[in-house]
Amino acid sequence: MPLVNISILRGKSPEYIKSIADGVNLAVLKCFNFPSDDRYQIIHEHEIHCLEMQERVHDRVMMHVIIRKGHSDKAKQSFYKEVTRNLSSDPGIDPANILIAMTENHDSDWSFRDGLAQFII
Amino acid sequence: MPLVNISILRGKSPEYIKSIADGVNLAVLKCFNFPSDDRYQIIHEHEIHCLEMQERVHDRVMMHVIIRKGHSDKAKQSFYKEVTRNLSSDPGIDPANILIAMTENHDSDWSFRDGLAQFII
Amino acid sequence: MPLVNISILRGKSPEYIKSIADGVNLAVLKCFNFPSDDRYQIIHEHEIHCLEMQERVHDRVMMHVIIRKGHSDKAKQSFYKEVTRNLSSDPGIDPANILIAMTENHDSDWSFRDGLAQFII
16 A cells, blocks of 8 residues: 655666565565555666765665554564565665665545545545 | 655656646645645656556556645545546546555645745744 | 655756755754764656746755654754755755755654664664
């Protein structure tokens, strides 16, 4: 269910991008218990000088996850671990180069399709 | 007043983009009662494999709206309906392919120009 | 610490982008008291018809800052002023053309690296 914004370096192959997107999605499904088709991801591509991340070099991933209030700290912690495990395995991102920030919202803040607010119908 | 992030497919004409932006803006003005010049929109363009939206195909719109706390569920619901009506009419987006997520913030979280926090002056 | 999304016009030089990023970062460090290496910035580049900002023309900067809850209105106000002062000085953005919106989150909403939630360890 969450809306996941993922910023990566420009110039990567569709396969690389799919690995990132799949790895994040698997972590979402596993740690927050969403239905398996609940996938909403926006990948943003940037020049390297447009992704400032301290002094880090090489490939990097910076994520902003928008999600409904109500998930435990434990679930979030397992999500961070799982994303990092997945992306370091494929396509091979250094765990030091993965940043995740989340913001929470409410039932009335979602419309997934058809102009309806699915959580408050 | 809201800051609206709109993600669409890359390669569309300025006219197509203007239809999207205008359709969203008209919905903002109508449903949340903002002044008519209160328009802040960021359109992000993406390759098709960078906008993951379940199994949907064809044109799609994924939006993140940042808005001050205080709007009713009813207003949000009418906004979702209105955006969908406008964009399905022009430029012709399938209502199933429009996702909207909102996050709320506070008076002190806005500076529209000149380095001032206009809501807490 | 905050995650700063900065939207600017496409086609600018790396030096111009660095001025924007440095100017925002200096304001973050000064006004919110973060350590000097605490820099997480995503710069998004857009065609001019993709950055709608009322009737304004010329260069513009639209920012979304994600930051932990707990900073005072005073700190935010000084941040807006400082960003505007820095960017109007270099690279020379009109103060009227700088928009900043913030959203707040919580300790458990951050993982800066290594899959850990650094604020709740």
